[in-house]
């Protein structure tokens with residue numbers, strides 16, 4: 001079944017606005033016909049059945065039918081990740097979306113050298129992953145800012161799972177098992193790691209929990225997936241409420 005993220009309001013009988021790209025996909029790639037059914041969601045109004053009312057090459061018209069599922073939100077965990085090279089950052093966006101991240105915050109650290117960011121492309125990857133994995137919303141992807149700015153404005157109500165490969169951090173699974181359910185963020189550094197002064201600054205946050213992901217040095221994308229997995233399994237929606 002085709003599942004599309006759309007931007008307009010959804011209600012029974014309402015016309016569903018789709019982009020020219022989505023129209024092209026429905027008409028020319030998936031070859032839908034008038035009357036065919038699909039599933040749509042917009043991150044606000046739940047998930048709806050929709051049917052094709054009219055289908056031009058670049059302007060499909062869909063009409064919403066029955067509501068299939070009520071809106072839900074993802075657990076309050078955000079991923080703060082250094083701007084690593086593009087393919088790895090794109091992997092992180094796709095996998096973190098599937099793993100239920102609520103927000104992605106790319107950051108510029110002292111040892112970040114990648115200065116690419118095509119937020120539009122990252123958002124498109126997040127949308128595609130959300131459509132595929134059946135989540136009910138698309139994670140927010142923020143403009144990159146300096147790590148220092150994020151730390152200076154830190155809200156102590158949000159715990160920080162600081163993924164620190166330096167060796168003296170507590171094993172992640174053990175640290176999270178003892179932790180409270182609260183809003184959380186996960187912090188992953190660049191390929192060159194955090195500088196000593198960044199580590200000191202991060203560890204000085206009252207809400208930071210430095211954790212180890214084992215004795216091997218992981219690439220940033222692997223570390224992000226491993227950290228999200230552990231968080232979801234211990235504090236997130238992979239466990240019973």
Ligand code: SAH
Nearest residue numbers: 163164165188189192193212213217218223
């Ligand atoms: N400083 C390293 C590479 C950093 S790996 C070096 O060049 O030797 C990129 C990021 O992944 C790190 O900053 C950290 O946030 C995370 N990471 C990788 N391996 C990890 C581990 N074993 N434990 C905790 N975090 C890890």
